[in-house]
Amino acid sequence: MTSDDSLNLIVVEDSELDYELLLAMLAREGLKPRTTRVEDEAGMRDAFAKAQVDAVITDHNLPRFDSFASLKVAKSIDADMPVIVLSGEMSEDLAVATLHAGADDFVLKTRMFRIAAALQHSLQAAAARREARTAVSALAQSEAKLHALTQHLERVKEDERRAIAQEIHDDIGGALTALKFELVRLTRAMTDKQTRPLLDSISQLLESAVVASHRIQHALRPAVLDAGLLAALEWLTRDFGERSGIKVDLIFNREEFEIAPDRAAALYRVTQEALTNVQKHARATRVHVQIFALTDEIALEIADDGQGFEPGSLQATPGFGVRGMIERARGLGGWAEVSSSRRRGTTVMFSIPPQPADTSAEGARKNGD
Ligand SMILES: Nc1ncnc2c1ncn2[C@@H]1O[C@H](COP(=O)(O)OP(=O)(O)OP(=O)(O)O)[C@@H](O)[C@H]1O
Numbered sequence: 411m412t413s414d415d416s417l418n419l420i421v422v423e424d425s426e427l428d429y430e431l432l433l434a435m436l437a438r439e440g441l442k443p444r445t446t447r448v449e450d451e452a453g454m455r456d457a458f459a460k461a462q463v464d465a466v467i468t469d470h471n472l473p474r475f476d477s478f479a480s481l482k483v484a485k486s487i488d489a490d491m492p493v494i495v496l497s498g499e500m501s502e503d504l505a506v507a508t509l510h511a512g513a514d515d516f517v518l519k520t521r522m523f524r525i526a527a528a529l530q531h532s533l534q535a536a537a538a539r540r541e542a543r544t545a546v547s548a549l550a551q552s553e554a555k556l557h558a559l560t561q562h563l564e565r566v567k568e569d570e571r572r573a574i575a576q577e578i579h580d581d582i583g584g585a586l587t588a589l590k591f592e593l594v595r596l597t598r599a600m601t602d603k604q605t606r607p608l609l610d611s612i613s614q615l616l617e618s619a620v621v622a623s624h625r626i627q628h629a630l631r632p633a634v635l636d637a638g639l640l641a642a643l644e645w646l647t648r649d650f651g652e653r654s655g656i657k658v659d660l661i662f663n664r665e666e667f668e669i670a671p672d673r674a675a676a677l678y679r680v681t682q683e684a685l686t687n688v689q690k691h692a693r694a695t696r697v698h699v700q701i702f703a704l705t706d707e708i709a710l711e712i713a714d715d716g717q718g719f720e721p722g723s724l725q726a727t728p729g730f731g732v733r734g735m736i737e738r739a740r741g742l743g744g745w746a747e748v749s750s751s752r753r754r755g756t757t758v759m760f761s762i763p764p765q766p767a768d769t770s771a772e773g774a775r776k777n778g779d
């Protein structure tokens with residue numbers, strides 16, 4: 411809090427006598443603030459413009475002004491400014507009304523001895539309000555930064571995966587294909603029967619290397635851009651089922667629908683992460699993957715029959731999968747939710763508009779061309 415002698419107050423008061431009494435009451439409690447006495451809005455604004463003000467003490471009833479108007483001026487300059495209303499009239503309604511209007515305290519002129527304590531309390535309350543406001547805005551800022559960072563991370567991950575898939579395709583894929591041709595030529599050229607089993611075994615190894623490289627490429631860069639989202643999900647769920655031994659079914663309400671490529675990739679990635687979570691955490695025997703396509707919403711649901719987890723434990727997890735889903739949805743103008751309870755399985759819901767808001771067909775029509 412400001413030290414007493416550096417306090418700067420605006421006193422809205424028309425009566426010289428009451429003003430002197432107020433100063434005397436403050437002095438009696440050891441308070442010797444700098445004060446500016448004003449009688450109207452212009453005077454108040456002038457005083458605010460001239461110096462940093464710590465509090466306003468305002469008479470309720472002035473010839474050209476009243477405490478509601480002075481409160482309004484003070485709060486318009488600083489929403490946290492402490493304001494104390496002085497009144498000659500004992501009225502509960504008035505006291506309540508001024509407190510509602512934002513006054514920190516209401517002091518009767520007949521009980522002016524309360525003013526010093528009221529001022530101290532009001533200054534403390536204002537300091538607490540300012541602190542809370544700063545904390546809230548700092549929290550909002552760091553939350554916004556976290557959202558931006560997570561979305562950035564998702565984009566970077568996607569770019570990185572695409573680049574690695576491309577490298578595997580161009581370098582390793584190219585070399586493997588060339589090797590296959592060379593092996594065929596070698597097999598033709600070798601007439602020695604003893605080398606045959608060896609060549610066959612090399613051929614098989616080569617074939618599994620080709621399959622592995624395709625699988626890695628698929629996982630890194632979903633083929634949604636080429637074959638479509640449903641084809642990619644069919645591949646993903648089939649591959650997951652084969653590798654994990656967990657039964658998966660894929661259900662969709664429409665064979666075909668329009669969706670922007672980055673949004674199709676997001677649906678694919680969320681399914682991929684949800685299935686990875688099922689394998690890592692769920693101990694499930696079955697998973698249902700559902701895609702429900704509407705005109706302005708594509709809803710994805712992945713539900714397993716596994717052991718689930720305590721609702722509320724998600725906040726504490728260091729994992730990034732679920733956070734990534736939520737941020738992805740938020741970044742695309744949609745929402746995501748993971749619900750679970752012990753032994754009831756887990757359901758991931760992810761819903762996004764199929765097109766970005768402003769470039770959708772609807773938006774273009776509305777823009778009237
Ligand atoms: N299908 C599921 N069944 C049971 N528990 C799950 C399931 N999905 C998520 N969880 C729980 O939620 C937590 C958070 O999942 P999240 O995907 O965010 O993190 P993670 O899988 O542990 O790590 P990461 O995804 O970053 O590799 C998991 O640690 C797990 O306890």
Ligand SMILES: [Mg+2]
Pocket residue numbers: 683686687729730731732
């Ligand atoms: Mg995970």
